[in-house]
Amino acid sequence: MAEPSAAEPILALPGQVLDQISEVLAKVGIDLAPLVLQLFLLAIVVAMFIPTWKKLRAREKSDRVPLYAAIALGLVGIGILVGVVENATTPGRVVGSVRSERLVDVRVVLVDFRDREISRDAGRVDTGTGRFALHYAPLVDGRARKLRIVAPGCKPQDLDLSRAALRAESEITWEHVCAPA
Amino acid sequence: MRAGLILLLAAGATASALPGRAGAQALSGTVVAGGSGRGDVSVVAEADGRPVAQLKTEPDGRFKVDFSPHPKARDFTVTFSLAGFRKDVRLLDRSTLDRPLQVTLVPTTGPAAIPPEDEQKLKSLVTSVGTGPLLFVPYNLPAGAGQPDAASLNERLRVQLQRLIVTHVQIAATSTEARDISLTKASVDAGNDLARLRAVGQFVNALAVVSGIGFGVGDGVSAPKEIELASSFVIIPQGEWFDPPLLSIVDTVPSDQVGRAALDQKMSRMWGRATILALASRDLKGVQALKGPERKTQLQKIQRYLIAERANVGAADELGAAKLKELVEIVSRELGR
Numbered sequence: 001m002a003e004p005s006a007a008e009p010i011l012a013l014p015g016q017v018l019d020q021i022s023e024v025l026a027k028v029g030i031d032l033a034p035l036v037l038q039l040f041l042l043a044i045v046v047a048m049f050i051p052t053w054k055k056l057r058a059r060e061k062s063d064r065v066p067l068y069a070a071i072a073l074g075l076v077g078i079g080i081l082v083g084v085v086e087n088a089t090t091p092g093r094v095v096g097s098v099r100s101e102r103l104v105d106v107r108v109v110l111v112d113f114r115d116r117e118i119s120r121d122a123g124r125v126d127t128g129t130g131r132f133a134l135h136y137a138p139l140v141d142g143r144a145r146k147l148r149i150v151a152p153g154c155k156p157q158d159l160d161l162s163r164a165a166l167r168a169e170s171e172i173t174w175e176h177v178c179a180p181a
Numbered sequence: 182m183r184a185g186l187i188l189l190l191a192a193g194a195t196a197s198a199l200p201g202r203a204g205a206q207a208l209s210g211t212v213v214a215g216g217s218g219r220g221d222v223s224v225v226a227e228a229d230g231r232p233v234a235q236l237k238t239e240p241d242g243r244f245k246v247d248f249s250p251h252p253k254a255r256d257f258t259v260t261f262s263l264a265g266f267r268k269d270v271r272l273l274d275r276s277t278l279d280r281p282l283q284v285t286l287v288p289t290t291g292p293a294a295i296p297p298e299d300e301q302k303l304k305s306l307v308t309s310v311g312t313g314p315l316l317f318v319p320y321n322l323p324a325g326a327g328q329p330d331a332a333s334l335n336e337r338l339r340v341q342l343q344r345l346i347v348t349h350v351q352i353a354a355t356s357t358e359a360r361d362i363s364l365t366k367a368s369v370d371a372g373n374d375l376a377r378l379r380a381v382g383q384f385v386n387a388l389a390v391v392s393g394i395g396f397g398v399g400d401g402v403s404a405p406k407e408i409e410l411a412s413s414f415v416i417i418p419q420g421e422w423f424d425p426p427l428l429s430i431v432d433t434v435p436s437d438q439v440g441r442a443a444l445d446q447k448m449s450r451m452w453g454r455a456t457i458l459a460l461a462s463r464d465l466k467g468v469q470a471l472k473g474p475e476r477k478t479q480l481q482k483i484q485r486y487l488i489a490e491r492a493n494v495g496a497a498d499e500l501g502a503a504k505l506k507e508l509v510e511i512v513s514r515e516l517g518r
Contacts, residue, residue, distance in 0.1 A: 093229075093255070097470070101307040104267050121230035124260055126272040129470055133256035133272060135230035 096172030210282030218242025228254035349453020
């Protein structure tokens with residue numbers, strides 16, 4: 001898999017903050033898809049930015065609070081947009097192959113940061129070669145965090161997916177050994 | 182030693198490769214179950230994870246899936262299922278859509294199915310696809326065969342056959358490839374049933390399965406002095422373009438010795454050649470997952486050992502010559518794609 005670049009932690013920051021907000025909201029019963037949340041937050045930022053901008057234009061030169069508020073809101077808005085662009089440009093395809101004793105029983109899925117299944121495929125692997133191709137919508141569902149392999153009678157096993165690996169569409173190879181559930 | 186050779190059969194029908202067709206929009210093929218084309222097999226198709234079609238095969242096993250509503254899709258998953266058979270899943274890309282697909286379903290019930298107790302025995306032999314061994318299912322021998330018993334005769338058969346095969350394969354393939362070949366014993370009762378042998382081979386992802394049945398030659402009262410061995414060689418990996426032959430040989434050997442010299446020379450050639458065909462069938466299948474230089478290198482390797490083997494084919498082995506010629510043509514075509 002590709003090594004993460006130095007810029008990745010910075011680019012990842014808005015996404016991580018968004019994930020945490022989503023998680024908190026989900027805990028209180030507001031379960032929103034990442035894109036919906038991003039648009040919702042962006043709408044709030046824009047709504048707050050308009051009066052702040054008016055105050056900024058009407059302010060006394062010595063009053064710097066509206067300026068700081070406008071800068072803060074601008075940064076938050078840019079962060080949200082970076083998150084949207086980040087998700088929109090992440091490939092929605094994860095490919096690889098599984099080596100397993102029983103390919104016919106194996107199923108692979110992509111899960112998000114909330115541990116929810118986000119791949120739209122049935123998740124079956126080629127019973128002859130073990131190859132699989134999973135598809136999802138990163139713009140709507142956010143970036144896939146893990147590849148999960150499930151098989152009857154076995155504990156589910158997870159493989160972390162790095163942002164760099166997803167971007168590079170790296171081929172994943174997985175030797176699956178069943179750990180009894 | 183008296184050796185009679187009967188080459189029984191049987192080239193499976195060979196699906197010829199069609200010329201490449203850019204941007205294929207449909208997949209067609211045949212589903213075989215229980216030895217013949219089978220209707221009512223459920224076919225579920227996805228394109229990039231989106232449902233495309235859910236249909237049943239025609240009475241003769243044929244099916245056709247139209248992917249034209251998804252012209253930009255890259256991955257096509259087709260799942261074949263039928264009660265009493267293992268599910269078969271194929272992941273295809275657009276470049277392989279234009280080739281007729283032949284799917285052979287492995288039974289889970291019925292006479293060809295593997296009983297649960299045999300499944301337990303086979304589990305330790307299961308390998309990843311593309312790395313499977315040659316499987317030796319002990320011959321069903323008559324009472325009184327072998328010294329001191331049938332089990333020891335079977336073991337001598339296994340060892341001698343392995344030597345014959347490895348020696349032959351070394352001539353065409355590299356020593357490394359030949360060294361990787363072992364004739365692994367699977368102590369299951371396949372009853373010399375070819376469908377069961379195939380099911381066992383598919384279960385462990387074997388390269389091929391060797392087995393047979395022995396008939397005592399004698400007065401029927403005392404222990405047989407000679408045994409007529411009817412041996413079968415079932416190649417397991419099958420490709421979309423190549424259906425490997427099913428080979429059988431009948432040979433008569435003394436019941437108390439199955440030394441290397443006692444096995445007919447033609448058996449050496451037949452089984453060795455059959456192993457080369459099995460290697461090619463397996464490697465060609467593996468090539469489908471490769472791209473670029475790696476694919477080319479692998480195809481050249483297959484071409485090399487096929488051509489080397491073809492150079493050793495005598496006029497008597499028409500089937501072997503035909504199958505090798507066919508494989509060489511497939512590889513050349515693939516190299517030119």
